[in-house]
Amino acid sequence: EVQLVESGGGLVQSGGSLRLSCLASGFNFTNFAMHWVRQAPGKGLEYISAISSNNGGSIYYADSVRGRFTISRDNSKNALYVHMSSLRNDDTAVYYCVKGARYHYDSSGYMFDHWGQGALVTVSS
């Protein structure tokens, strides 16, 4: 059974930093792209970052987080991370760790077959 468990969420002040982790199990983590999707309170889904499989040689960031967020993966630990800095009030959201269905994240790889339960990040001013 595929499981994705996020951790690291919490309350942080505006301008601060936070790192979310996602531990994956139940599949060959090395073979799949991994993604972060967030959802602000009462709002829709926003695709924010992705990293390709294996050595993570290809990385994507949405304009809203580029330059502030850094995605990474540790295949030896089956772990996905996102380091978030210069946090703003509008970064307040539930952050989902999401498994892709391909080794790449774009085009036909833009498909999410398993989602974590989400980690709430609240940015206060």
Next chain:
Amino acid sequence: QSVLTQPPSVSAAPGQRVTISCSGSSFNIGNNYVSWYQQLPGTAPKLLIYENNRRPSGIPDRFSGSKSGTSANLDITGLQTGDEADYYCGTWDSFLNAGLFGGGTKLTVL
């Protein structure tokens, strides 16, 4: 404002059929696969349809997807109260080189 346009809400009676649309452009829906996600209240989204019209194992055949040109549809037949949820379409945009979600559609089963 989302690049992919979905109706904010749809409603229908139990047992009836409903269609949720997702409208885009040649850069996204027109040239890439569409997937659909169901988000029940208070839970994480779940994959319903991928590659326009394919269902993952365990998804009932009451749920079906289609695509024509720059639009895609999610059809749900035999509506049940348990189908009340938010539904999102998603696809890649080859011009923006960005991943997209529609704004979401809230389904109410009256």
